[in-house]
Amino acid sequence: xxxxxxxxxxxxxxxxxxxxxxxxxxxxxxxxxxxxxxxxxxxxxxxxxxxxxxxxxxxxxxxxxxxxxxxxxxxxxxxxxxxxxxxxxxxxxxxxxxxxxxxxxxxxxxxxxxxxxxxxxxxxxxxxxxxxxxxxxxxxxxxxxxxxxxxxxxxxxxxxxxxxxxxxxxxxxxxxxxxxxxxxxxxxxxxxxxxxxxxxxxxxxxxxxxxxxxxxxxxxxxxxxxxxxxxxxxxxxxxxxxxxxxxxxxxxxxxxxxxxxxxxxxxxxxxxxxxxxxxxxxxxxxxxxxxxxxxxxxxxxxxxxxxxxxxxxxxxxxxxxxxxxxxxxxxxxxxxxxxxxxxxxxxxxxxxxxxxxxxxxxxxxxxxxxxxxxxxxxxxxxxxxxxxxxxxxxxxxxxxxxx
Numbered sequence: 193x194x195x196x197x198x199x200x201x202x203x204x205x206x207x208x209x210x211x212x213x214x215x216x217x218x219x220x221x222x223x224x225x226x227x228x229x230x231x232x233x234x235x236x237x238x239x240x241x242x243x244x245x246x247x248x249x250x251x252x253x254x255x256x257x258x259x260x261x262x263x264x265x266x267x268x269x270x271x272x273x274x275x276x277x278x279x280x281x282x283x284x285x286x287x288x289x290x291x292x293x294x295x296x297x298x299x300x301x302x303x304x305x306x307x308x309x310x311x312x313x314x315x316x317x318x319x320x321x322x323x324x325x326x327x328x329x330x331x332x333x334x335x336x337x338x339x340x341x342x343x344x345x346x347x348x349x350x351x352x353x354x355x356x357x358x359x360x361x362x363x364x365x366x367x368x369x370x371x372x373x374x375x376x377x378x379x380x381x382x383x384x385x386x387x388x389x390x391x392x393x394x395x396x397x398x399x400x401x402x403x404x405x406x407x408x409x410x411x412x413x414x415x416x417x418x419x420x421x422x423x424x425x426x427x428x429x430x431x432x433x434x435x436x437x438x439x440x441x442x443x444x445x446x447x448x449x450x451x452x453x454x455x456x457x458x459x460x461x462x463x464x465x466x467x468x469x470x471x472x473x474x475x476x477x478x479x480x481x482x483x484x485x486x487x488x489x490x491x492x493x494x495x496x497x498x499x500x501x502x503x504x505x506x507x508x509x510x511x512x513x514x515x516x517x518x519x520x521x522x523x524x525x526x527x528x529x530x531x532x533x534x535x536x537x538x539x540x541x542x543x544x545x546x547x548x549x550x551x552x553x554x555x556x557x558x559x560x561x562x563x564x565x566x567x568x569x570x571x572x573x574x575x576x577x578x579x580x581x582x583x584x585x586x587x588x589x590x591x592x593x594x595x
Contacts, residue, residue, distance in 0.1 A: 195266030198273060200311050203419050205319050207535065207569040208312065210420075210493045212321020214328040214356055215390065218335075219348040220272075223316035224264055226343040227257040227271045237261070269315065275342040276309030305334050318346065328356040336360065352390040390492075392471035394423065396463055404453050406437050407444040412460070421517070421536035422471060428513050428538040429459060435540050495530035498522035503566065504531075507559040509551035513540045516559030518566055537562050 209215065220226075229237065237254035257267045279302050308331065312320040318335070322328035328351070336346050349357050350366040357365055366387075384393040397415065401408040413430045416423065436452055448456070494501060500523045507516040517536035523529050537558055541551055 194262045195270070198266065199269055200314065201565070201568075202314055203535070203565055204569045205312060205314055206420055207566055209319050209321060210534065211570065213323060213492060213496070214325060215321045215352045215387070216318070216328060216332060216356060217320075217348075217350045217385070217387070218318040218346040220313075220316040220318075220339070221345045221347045223272075223344065224257045224259050224268050226345075227268050228255060229257060229267075265315065269313075271342070272313060272344065273310055275339065275344070276306045279306050279309065279338050302334060302338070305331065305338060308335065309339070322356075325353065325355060328353070329359060332356060333359055336364075350387045352387050386470075389470075392422070394418070394466045394469055396466050398464065399460055404448050404456055405445050406442050406448065409437065409448070409456055410434065416463075416466075420534075421538070422533070423466065423469075424515060424517070424536040424538045426463070426466065428515065428540070431538070431540045432512050433459065435543070439543065493520045493532040493534050494522040495524045495528060497524055498530075499525055501570075503534075503563070503570065505559050505563050507552075507555035509541075509548060509555040511541060511548070511551070513538055514551050514555035514558065515539070516555055516562050518559075518562060520570075535562065535566065 234253040234255055237258055239252040239254065241250050241252060242248065257264050308318075308320050312318060320331065322331055332349065339346055345364075347364045348366045349360055349364055351357050384395055385391070386393060394416070399408075399412060401412075413427075413434065416427055416430070418424075418427060421427075433452070433455060437448065440449060440452070442448060447453075502521045504519045504521055505516065506519075508514065515536060515538035518534045519531055520534050521529065521531045539554070539558060546554075
């Protein structure tokens with residue numbers, strides 16, 4: 193059996209990651225191999241082996257969770273979740289001879305660490321953070337201690353501030369934090385995070401296809417992994433192009449018509465410019481419409497030391513597609529205001545013709561679903577806006593002024 197889905201949503205993990213001034217990432221070393229399989233189930237992981245045809249057959253049983261089996265992901269994640277549940281009310285007493293069940297010894301509760309373990313791990317990848325340096329350092333030490341008690345060793349620690357990791361063993365750190373000139377980029381759940389500059393980046397590979405077909409176009413578009421919708425204006429164009437391909441009823445390896453080929457060639461040429469796109473965490477939102485590679489969207493979506501934070505959502509529609517986006521508006525103690533894009537989502541309009549008002553409702557529904565996902569991660573004051581709603585207010589104001 194595969195087991196139920198208990199893995200935290202990737203979207204929610206990345207949303208929370210954007211709210212931390214101090215970002216922290218790490219990796220559980222050989223996570224699956226740290227989880228023992230119940231002895232009666234180990235024969236189901238039996239391996240028959242011999243090096244040469246004339247040698248006697250040797251029988252091996254794999255005693256730990258094995259990557260590739262149907263239940264492996266659930267068993268490993270469930271074990272990690274249980275450690276998070278246990279440390280919510282107790283603190284692991286680390287002794288070399290302790291069994292897993294005797295590790296938990298009620299001393300000190302760590303509800304924040306429990307929440308991080310249960311909500312900020314995507315399988316074996318940790319992605320979390322803190323509001324200040326002291327809290328970040330404490331989280332690193334306590335996470336390392338508690339997870340080590342459950343035989344989950346955290347390694348490849350990285351942070352946007354090297355001081356966060358100063359109390360951890362050097363051997364457990366990602367080399368990019370310490371070595372000048374090393375490759376300082378690391379993938380963050382499908383994104384590339386340059387943690388020393390604290391930027392998100394995208395890596396769009398060059399096309400090697402000589403013949404443009406539906407298969408090659410779909411393959412290249414699927415390489416754009418954008419869970420937060422930061423590239424929605426770009427990806428919506430790709431979705432519209434795919435819809436056109438399906439309307440042509442082409443086979444997978446049939447060359448596309450010249451009209452679509454021209455549009456795809458132009459789109460593919462501009463797509464490579466996304467490699468120049470950098471999305472910082474700490475700076476304010478700024479852009480220059482004349483150059484795409486000047487576009488910068490902060491990963492850290494709040495102002496420094498905010499006293500008030502609001503969610504503002506927008507939705508709109510056209511005959512080709514509709515979308516929704518969410519911004520965070522934060523105010524600091526000096527009443528400085530920062531407004532930053534948090535996430536967005538788009539969909540193409542259905543092939544069956546629909547009126548603009550109905551598409552506006554589709555956009556509003558899309559926004560409501562997007563908002564629910566954000567609200568699960570960030571419980572903040574919220575405001576909703578749609579183009580149709582703005583038109584209603586403007587019309588109402590014009591009528592009122594005429595009276």
